[in-house]
Amino acid sequence: MESKPPIILLSNDLYYHGTGLTSNKERLKDASILNIQDFENRDPESQQEVLESHGTLYIITSANEGSLPQVLNTCDNEIYRIKAEECRDTEKYACPYILNAKLMELLLEQREAEIRKLNEQMSSYLIAMDSIYTLSSYDRKEDIINHTKEFFAMMCLPENLCYFEAHNTKAQSGIHLTDFQKKDIVAFLKSNKYYKIAPSEKSFCFRLTLQDGDEGIFVLENIAYQSRLHEFLNLTLSIRSVLTVVLENISKQNELEKSHNLLADANDMLKVINKILRHDLANNLGAIKMSLEMNETRPNPKYIQISKKAVDRSFQKINDMKGLENLIGTGKDLDCYEVKEIIEKTAGTDIEMDISIEGQCKVLADNALSSVFENIIKNAIAHGKANKMRIKMEPSGKYCHISIVDNGTGIPDEIKPKIFKEGFTEGGDSNSGLGLYISKKVIERYGGQIEVKDNTPHGAKFVLDIPSTK
CATH class of the missing domain: 3.30.450 (Beta-Lactamase)
Structure with a gap:
């Protein structure tokens, strides 16, 4: 885009000598030279039109010049002013040279100011580029x-x-x-x-x-x-x-890393499912085959009963995998859950136990939370022979602190470090040993933790800390 030509306004007593001002100055090429008095005599619209059609404005006046036109105080043009005091009493032939020298001096100052500004801008942008590189x-x-x-x-x-x-x-x-x-x-x-x-x-x-x-x-x-x-x-x-x-x-x-971690967790769970199904179902199928073969040789109802129990165990094993399905579906966002409602719903199904609940907490979780309480309660019944349980919850900083205490036989010290490990079972139990393993994985996925502690005088005590929501 071509820049607008500059304009030079000369006072009345200098205008006569200003014809040579633009002869050899590249920066003032095509400049318009006007008498300030003639400019002031124009109507406001004409004055505005002149200013808008030009760029930089140079005003050159002698020492005895009066006030400038009002429009110059409000215009958007870049304005530079020269007071040529030397022209007042000098010979007329010298005026053009003095004006040229003054104008040249101003142009040089203007150029130096522009160079300084460009250098400052260059420095700023170099610093900015270095900062951008660091930010990246x-x-x-x-x-x-x-x-x-x-x-x-x-x-x-x-x-x-x-x-x-x-x-x-x-x-x-x-x-x-x-x-x-x-x-x-x-x-x-x-x-x-x-x-x-x-x-x-x-x-x-x-x-x-x-x-x-x-x-x-x-x-x-x-x-x-x-x-x-x-x-x-x-x-x-x-x-x-x-x-x-x-x-x-x-x-x-972060999303890619999160997805990678979720995929790795899902892959681990699939390996667990595959391993348990292959191992436990193969055992059950072997028991069924052996029982049916023995029943063919010596018919006896107990062999049929053994086969039925093996079939039931197989179905139960498949149902156990539903807990792992919750772990595989880790891509869902966590939501706000009322812990008391989850426990009441879990305890109100087929649980035969006297359960008391104290306190109230809201946590960030998903629908796998119910399986955590279900596994702990069923373990207390099956392994601890418990018939009473007290669950207490209270806010603790950023977490909901939940203690679950039963009146059963408790958990021996030697197996406490093992109960959350994959596939751990106690005393030849036929269960897959997934319940507490799944519970630990679920709580850790919420950003919490679960541990087992001693209970006085007897029974087991589980402590859960789950991130809460206000």
Whole structure:
């Protein structure tokens, strides 16, 4: 796009000598030279039209020149002014040379100022490029935010620099502002704009999209180089674009890692299912075959009964696999569950035990949580011969602390470290040994833990800590 030609306004006493001003100056090529008095005599629309059709405005007046036209105080043109005091009493033939020298001096100062500005911008962009390179190497949101704060603190030297996440109302109420009003920040959060400049034009804020879909807000107040405010805003646009890409990549990497871990867990569970089914069903089929062969040789109802029991065990084994199916389906998001409701529903099925429940907690879990309580209760009945159980729950920091105590025979010390291991069974028991193994896996998937402890004077005690939700 071609730039607009400059315009030179000369005072009335200098206009006569100004014909040679643009003869050998490239920067003033095609410049228009007007008499200030003639310009002022134009109507306002004509004055505005002249200014809009030109670019940089050079005003050259002598020392005794009066006030300038009012329109020059409100125009958008870049304005430079020269007062040519030497022209007042000098010979007329010398005026063009003096004016040329003054104009050349101004042009040189203008060029030097532009070079300084370009150097400053170049330095800023080199620092920004280095910062962008550094940002691309981070893999944690916290590191990215801290580095971005350091970058803008170094570039803008603000008196006050704040950062908070938009969803964090506590952080919003706690921010300290010196130039912005809090209502300005609230209005900015509700808008679709990516930045906002304070009314004083000394401060600005901008938003950043985080990998969790939320937004982070940076506030920089009373920056040191206020004349470079718009340059800094251009930098924020570049930094913001890079940060968005980096944070999106981190989010995708986290999702990939999570999916990889879930797939690995699912693969492990499939191996467990396959191993148990092959082993236990093969044993049951062998028992059925042997019983039927013996019944053919010596018919006896007990052989038929053995076969039926083996068939029942096979069906039970297949039902046991449903607990593992919950572990395989780990891609579902966790939801809020009321623990007391889960226990009451589990205990209200076919459980023959007196169960008391104290307290109340809400946890982040899924539908596999019921299998945890079912396994613990059934183990207390089958192995501990318990007929009473007391379940107590209470909030404990970020967790729901649940203790499950029965009145059974308890768990021997020598097998406590083994009960959560895959396939562990006690005393030749025909069960697969999956119940407590599944329970441990489920609780760990929620980000919690489960352990067994001694109970006084007898019985077993299980302690669960599950992340709670407020």
